[in-house]
Amino acid sequence: MIWNLNGLRAAGVAATMLFALPATAAECIAPADPGGGWDFTCREVGRLLAEEGLVDGNVQVTNMPGGVGAVAFANVASKRADDAELLVATSTVGITQIAQGKYPAGTDTMRWIAMLGADVGVIAVAADSHYQTLDDLLAALKEDATSVVTSGSSGAGGWDHIRLLLLAQAAGIEGLDQIRWVQFDGGSPAVTQMMGGQVGLVSTDLGEIKGFVDSGDIRVLAVLSDEPISAFPDLPTAKSQGYDVTGYNWRGFYTGGEVSDEGYNAWVERLKTLYDSEAWQETAKASGLEPIWRGGEEFIAYVAEQEAQMAEISRQIGVIQ
Structure with missing residues (x-):
């Protein structure tokens, strides 16, 4: 299905620390197909x-794909609201969907645990695309938005x-509502369709399509970050090309709204311990994530504000109206 429209935002920093108690068991729901950002997070x-x-x-x-996270959200709310062994991966994308009324309820339905980092948006085309630069692409859209x-x-x-x-x-393109848009359930399926010639570009997170960047199957025209990404320092930022646009997508978790304070706080503590570990810092940076911590009450407030x-x-x- 092809859509049209116009539009922005994400990220943060902070901390708190306690001793993390091991759980008896744990499950993480990735509300998308394997290979995407939520799958990577889990x-x-x-x-x-x-x-x-x-x-x-x-x-x-x-993996529980559907509705850009709405299916998993509904499942947890109706069947596992008090399951203290459960994590669900989410991000700026999920909060945007909630804010637009595309989930069955608002953010106050769940308990928001923490964010551990932010992925960075990229604009990419197939390796054989005739769009060699960001300027080429934006010039084409400016001439004909469709x-x-x-x-x-x-x-x-x-x-x-x-x-x-x-x-x-930022490029001065008018008629933003004329730009044609196709939704896929994950960055990897979008890239696969782009490589098959079904679409001309993919706007997604670097973490979702890192494998395609490594393989050389796609060309990244712009990274939407303030500075070059440590994992791919040669990829050009939009800012370095004269377009003052950034687009971070934080990565984090929620659990059911009826999970006890004890169960909730234990997850906050475990994830903070993990965040502080050398293993997470190295993994995040190698995957194109910028490590950023918000947890517990601070994260709950941040999610409500972002919604x-x-x-x-x-x-x-x-x-929305």
Whole structure:
């Protein structure tokens, strides 16, 4: 399905620390197909929780795609609201969907545990694309906003779409609502379709498509960060090309809204211990993530604030009334 529209934002820093108690068991739901950012978040954090001895045994990863996280959200709310052994991966993308009323309830339905880092948005084309630079791409869109079918892992008005529209806006492109948009359930499926010629570009997170960057199957026209990313220092930022646009997507977790304070606080403590470990710092940076911590009450407040901000932005671009 192809969509149209116009649109922005993410990230932070802070801390608190306690002794982390191992859990008896643990499961992490990745609300998308294997290979995407939420899947990476579950698998890498789960692996490190086990290796650092912060959980008993391995963390089971369950992929539950659908509705850009809405299916997993509904499942947890209705069936596992008090399951203290459960983590669910989420990000700026999920909060944007909630703010736009695309989930069955608001952020206060869940208990928001922590964020451990922020992924960075990228604009990429296939390696054989005739768009060699960001200027080439934006010039084409400026001449004819319908000339390029664009795509990402969020719906129209979602974070991937909004980041692209911010870039188009910075380039002085008019008729943002004419830019064609296709949603896929993850960055990897979007890139696969792009390589097959179904779409012309992908706007997503670097972590979602890192393997395609490594393999040389795609060309990254712009990284939406303030500075070059340590894992890929040669990739050009939009800022370095004259477009003052950034687009960070934090990575974190929630659990059910009826989980006890004891269960909730134990997860905050475990994840803070993990965040402070050398293993997480190295893993995050190698994957293109910038390590950033917000946990517990601070993270709950941050999520509520971001939900309000995304709702306001979405009203400005006409996604919601």
